Amino acid sequence: MIPVGWYLILSAILFLIGVLGFFTKRNIIALLLSIEIMLNAVNLTFVAFSAQHGQISGQIFVFFVLVVAAAEAAVGLALVIAIFRNRESLNVDRSNLLKW
Amino acid sequence: MIEYLKDSDFLVLLLKIVVIFGGVMGVLAYLTWLERKVIARVQMRPGPTRVGPFGLLQPIADGLKFLFKEDVIPTNANTFLYVAAPVVSLIPALLSFSVIPFGPSLQVTDLGVGLLFIFAITSLGVYGIVLGGWSSNSKYPLMGAMRASAQMISYELSLTLSVVGVLLIANTLSLAQLVVAQQRTWLGFIPRWNIFLRPIAFLVYVISAVAETNRLPFDLAESEQELVAGGHAEYSSLKFAMFMLAEYANMVTVSALAAIMFLGGWGGPAFGPGWLQAALPTVWFLLKVSVFIFFYVLMRATVPRFRYDQLMKFGWKFLLPLSLANIVLTSLIVAIAAS
Amino acid sequence: MIQTLFFFFAAIAVGAAINVLVQKHVLYSALSLILMLTAVSVLFILLRADFLAVMQVIVYAGAIMVLFVFVIMLLNLPQDEDGADRLRWLKFIGIPLGLFFLFLVVATLWNVESSVDTRSGISGSPLAIGRSLFTDFLLPFEATSLLILIALMGAVVFAKKDL
Numbered sequence: 001m002i003p004v005g006w007y008l009i010l011s012a013i014l015f016l017i018g019v020l021g022f023f024t025k026r027n028i029i030a031l032l033l034s035i036e037i038m039l040n041a042v043n044l045t046f047v048a049f050s051a052q053h054g055q056i057s058g059q060i061f062v063f064f065v066l067v068v069a070a071a072e073a074a075v076g077l078a079l080v081i082a083i084f085r086n087r088e089s090l091n092v093d094r095s096n097l098l099k100w
Numbered sequence: 101m102i103e104y105l106k107d108s109d110f111l112v113l114l115l116k117i118v119v120i121f122g123g124v125m126g127v128l129a130y131l132t133w134l135e136r137k138v139i140a141r142v143q144m145r146p147g148p149t150r151v152g153p154f155g156l157l158q159p160i161a162d163g164l165k166f167l168f169k170e171d172v173i174p175t176n177a178n179t180f181l182y183v184a185a186p187v188v189s190l191i192p193a194l195l196s197f198s199v200i201p202f203g204p205s206l207q208v209t210d211l212g213v214g215l216l217f218i219f220a221i222t223s224l225g226v227y228g229i230v231l232g233g234w235s236s237n238s239k240y241p242l243m244g245a246m247r248a249s250a251q252m253i254s255y256e257l258s259l260t261l262s263v264v265g266v267l268l269i270a271n272t273l274s275l276a277q278l279v280v281a282q283q284r285t286w287l288g289f290i291p292r293w294n295i296f297l298r299p300i301a302f303l304v305y306v307i308s309a310v311a312e313t314n315r316l317p318f319d320l321a322e323s324e325q326e327l328v329a330g331g332h333a334e335y336s337s338l339k340f341a342m343f344m345l346a347e348y349a350n351m352v353t354v355s356a357l358a359a360i361m362f363l364g365g366w367g368g369p370a371f372g373p374g375w376l377q378a379a380l381p382t383v384w385f386l387l388k389v390s391v392f393i394f395f396y397v398l399m400r401a402t403v404p405r406f407r408y409d410q411l412m413k414f415g416w417k418f419l420l421p422l423s424l425a426n427i428v429l430t431s432l433i434v435a436i437a438a439s
Numbered sequence: 440m441i442q443t444l445f446f447f448f449a450a451i452a453v454g455a456a457i458n459v460l461v462q463k464h465v466l467y468s469a470l471s472l473i474l475m476l477t478a479v480s481v482l483f484i485l486l487r488a489d490f491l492a493v494m495q496v497i498v499y500a501g502a503i504m505v506l507f508v509f510v511i512m513l514l515n516l517p518q519d520e521d522g523a524d525r526l527r528w529l530k531f532i533g534i535p536l537g538l539f540f541l542f543l544v545v546a547t548l549w550n551v552e553s554s555v556d557t558r559s560g561i562s563g564s565p566l567a568i569g570r571s572l573f574t575d576f577l578l579p580f581e582a583t584s585l586l587i588l589i590a591l592m593g594a595v596v597f598a599k600k601d602l
Contacts, residue, residue, distance in 0.1 A: 001441050005548040007486070010449050012544045014479075016537050017456040024530055029465050029511060033472050036503070037456050040479050043495075050563075051486040056571045059491050059563050063572065066498055067583045071590030073503045077510045078597035084514050085600075212564055216493040223501030227473070227508070234512050246512070253505060273565055 007048035014041035028083065028090045032076050039069045116208050117198075124197050128348045129159040135397045142401040169337035174236060177334065181235035186335070186342035189228025192221040193349035200356050201276045203366050203382040214275040215267070218357065219260055222312070226252050228346065233331035244330025247408055248314055248321035254415045255318075259308035261423035265301035265430040266294050266361050279365030295362040298430065302362045304423045306395075309354035311415060313347065316400040320408045355392035356385075363388045445485060452478035465516060469507045476500040488563035 014037060021034030043062045050058020080090065087094055133148065133155065140147030148155030173182060199214040201207040211217050226249045233245015267273065270281040284292045295302045311318040322330030332343050359365060368384030370377050406414065455475035459468045476499050483492035572580055 002445050002485070006445070007482070008548045009545050010452070010482075012548070013453055013541060014456055014475075016541050017453070017460065020533065020537055021460045023533060024460070027465050027516075029507065029516075030459075030468055033459055033465075033468055033507070036472060036499075037459065037475065040476065040499075044479055044482060047483055047486050047488045047491060050488070056563070056567050057575070059488050059568060060571055060576050062488075062491055063494070063568070064579055064583055066494065067587060070498060070503050071586055073506060074594040075590050075597065077506055078594040080510060081514070081598045090514070090516060211489070213489050213493050216490070216497065220493050220496035220501060223497055223505075224477075226501070226505055227470075230505070230508060230512070231470075242512075246509075249505070249509075253502070 004048050004052045008045060011041040011044040011048070014038075014044065026092050028080050028092055028095075029077075031092070032073065032080070036069065036073070039065060113208070116206065120197055120202065120206070120208055121194065124194065124349070124352070127352065128345055129163065131348050131352070131393065132162065132344075133159050134393070135400070138394070138397045139401040142398070163341070166337050166341040171338065172334075172336045174238065174334050176237045178235040178237065181231045182334075183339070185228050185232035185235060186339040186346070187228075188231060189225055189346040190342045190349070192225040192228075193346040193353065196221050196349075196353040197356075199275055200353070201279055201360065201365060202385055206382060207276060210274055210276045213273045215263065215273045215278070215357075215361075218353065219256070222350070222353070223253070223256060225346070225350065228343075229331050232335065232343065236331075236334035238334055241331050241333045244321045244333070248331055251314065251318065251321060251408075251411060251415070252312055254412060255308045255311040255419070258304055258415060258419040258423045259312055261420070261427060262301045262304035262308060263361060264423075264427050265298045268427075268430045268434050269294065269297060275360055275365075279360055279367065282364040283367045291364055291367060293362060293364045298362075298426070300422070300426045301430075302358075304419055304426065305358060305362070306392075308415075308419060308423075309358065310396065310399065311411070313350045313354060315347075315351065315396060317403045317405045318411055320405055320411060351396055352389065352393065355389045355396065358392050359385060359388035363391075441485060445482070448478045448481045448485075451475075452482070466508070466511045469504060469511060472507075473500050473504045476504065483563075486563075490563050490565045490568055 018034045018037035018041060021037065022031055025031055025034060043065055046058045046062045046065070050056065050062075083095060084090055136158070137147040137155070148158040151157045151161045173179060196218045198208040199211055199217055201210070229245050229252070230249045233241040233243075233248075236242070266278070270278050272278060272281065282291065282293050286292060290296075310316075314322055322332065332340055335343060365388075366381035366385040368380065370380055372380070452475050455471045455478060458471040459475070462468045462471065476495060480492040480495040480500070483489070483495060
């Protein structure tokens, strides 16, 4: 009914949008949101391939990606809170003290 | 799409949707009447008696009042989120009724993961409260909404974990199968309900359900005396009515889940002629749901409320370890019984 | 019917993802991301991964995004500052290059004929996932539970006011 290529194209589009967001946004939280879009696109690819080959391991891997995304979001947001408390701004360009 | 209209299964499905959702909306309206009557009787006063016999037309009068009130939007409020918040609160509350089995064949759809679907939809309902409080741009709604949503996501954990005990016994996530798994009896007449098999899980579930729906004794975030109705303080007329409907719909959903998972759903003795036997399972189910709703209303009338830090401490430090211990105990029993 | 559903929810997912980039206030971006996660979850259901779809709504849209929304609301961020001077040329070159890359990917994948219909095959029921998770993938499962514990402790430590 729906060839697997269409799902892959859709996930490529979503991944591209995530990459674009990661390169152009300057708010740290917006960067984290773009990472979530990229992870979701990869999840869609995994599930599409898992449905095509008839193996469940693709879905298991999505399960692990979900867990890692949750952990990364939690720690990333805690870091965002710490940065905001110090600098009163969430602009990445303001946090460049280690830049040479 | 047009060919679907000629399919009789599709028409039966449409009929089920109309009957179930129409019935649910009617029940929600009359739940307000029931609550006011019961609370009044507990406080030794008659309650609404003027509008219609026994005050039965009171919900209709309230609905008309909500329709005709002035619709105020605060000046500095975020208009899009302010208007969207009650909708975001109401849609998940009503969507949960699509997987609840009201009878052996009176269910809109039977998902293989029906129970998880209801938990997913409930966790999306948190956004309505958060957005409503934040978009009102005022301090009491913001505090109330933050507290209410923090409480909801905390008690979601013990709610979901307390159900795992039941799932370990029934081996299925679909709600219709959960009901069917409880239809056997001991000694021929004592029904094999999960409330007798897993009483700790039942207690944890009931307490978490009351906390999840922001009802007394866990309603510090939205009570009248504490935070001026919390997240709903700046809302008026129909938007406020939608928030209230969403709260009552959540109440009915968790009561229906309690009836399905712990009291055997639509199971009950069948007697009488053919037409009565067809309608009796739904009657038993509605009776069990009414028991829980009555218990909810009675608790509101009689019990004082928790302070917010006591509430969070109770949820995280007592209920969560208790439900985890219940899971460990249940898995031990199931593993030993299976070998 | 399945095709209509696929295109409808794919359009919602792409539209919501683009909206994440376009919005100036980061709260609207977070809410668009929630919409995108729900649309992708419906696509999971179309691929017969129903347990994963519900997991995505519970974990991603219902817990991680609640965390995002809480942080955004409590930090009370103003609008994004203007002045994308150093990034303006990046947008003018980056977007056409990205579209060209997308065109390459689409041209490659358009002719991929799956030998198996994506609607048949495995069913992502909890039974199948559980069976595989606790036998073949037991070590990664235990490792991720350790990972969550570490992330929990790390998040609490980082967000404390006085260490």
